[in-house]
Amino acid sequence: MKVYNCKSFEEMSLLGAELVHAEVEIKPDLLFCAASGSSPTGLYQLMEKRHLDSPDFFEWMNVIKLDEWVGLNEESTFTSEYDIQQKLIKKLDIKEDRYISFAVECEDPELECDRVQDKIAEFAGIDICILGIGINGHIALNEPAAFLQPDCHVAKLHSVTLESGMIEQVGVPLSQGMTLGVGNILASKMVILFVTGKGKKPALDKLLEGKIRTDLPASLLWLHPNAHVIVDRKSMS
Numbered sequence: 732m733k734v735y736n737c738k739s740f741e742e743m744s745l746l747g748a749e750l751v752h753a754e755v756e757i758k759p760d761l762l763f764c765a766a767s768g769s770s771p772t773g774l775y776q777l778m779e780k781r782h783l784d785s786p787d788f789f790e791w792m793n794v795i796k797l798d799e800w801v802g803l804n805e806e807s808t809f810t811s812e813y814d815i816q817q818k819l820i821k822k823l824d825i826k827e828d829r830y831i832s833f834a835v836e837c838e839d840p841e842l843e844c845d846r847v848q849d850k851i852a853e854f855a856g857i858d859i860c861i862l863g864i865g866i867n868g869h870i871a872l873n874e875p876a877a878f879l880q881p882d883c884h885v886a887k888l889h890s891v892t893l894e895s896g897m898i899e900q901v902g903v904p905l906s907q908g909m910t911l912g913v914g915n916i917l918a919s920k921m922v923i924l925f926v927t928g929k930g931k932k933p934a935l936d937k938l939l940e941g942k943i944r945t946d947l948p949a950s951l952l953w954l955h956p957n958a959h960v961i962v963d964r965k966s967m968s
């Protein structure tokens with residue numbers, strides 16, 4: 732795992748964009764896993780800029796959504812779907828047949844996770860996995876626990892996640908999410924974790940201890956040969 736200390740959110744995002752763009756140049760039809768939330772926002776803006784400069788740069792890229800809340804409806808602006816559609820899919824003109832996504836409204840979330848797991852297998856895995864870190868050290872919705880799950884699964888949300896600002900605004904009680912598992916993340920050819928935002932310093936400090944622990948799911952990235960942890964130091968103070 733390689734750790735980069737950046738002076739600002741902008742520097743962090745620029746470094747992430749350099750890594751992503753270099754991979755897309757080599758493999759234009761790669762499978763890109765997109766996290767929702769605020770951490771990758773700068774990266775997505777730089778990808779949009781690249782798309783505006785070279786409209787065919789992302790033409791063959793495939794995208795998969797990292798996670799989704801269970802219990803929201805398609806009209807909600809709090810879904811990961813809404814976030815990723817607005818920041819990435821629409822901005823890069825990603826075609827529907829190049830986008831894999833946990834459906835927001837599904838009768839059986841477990842079956843939906845199986846469907847997404849099969850889709851990943853069809854692609855022989857993810858090429859680039861973009862992650863943010865939760866205040867409690869979660870990656871995607873793999874929450875701190877005694878055991879972590881390798882494949883796509885329905886996750887019970889941790890109390891710290893439930894207390895996060897966004898969930899409190901949703902207005903409906905949430906308790907679960909659909910998420911890629913830690914096996915899907917670790918099997919990705921490249922992982923980029925953005926560490927930025929208020930309240931993330933304790934999780935970062937624990938991560939940098941270098942111990943692999945299931946109560947800090949991000950620490951599993953120490954096992955990955957091509958994981959890039961990009962820290963916005965300004966937001967850590």
Ligand SMILES: O=C1O[C@H](COP(=O)(O)O)[C@@H](O)[C@H](O)[C@H]1O
Nearest residue numbers: 766767768769770863864865871
């Ligand atoms: O709960 C979640 O949090 C992380 C981090 O969110 P951010 O807004 O601080 O970037 C996010 O990456 C993850 O997808 C989401 O499920």
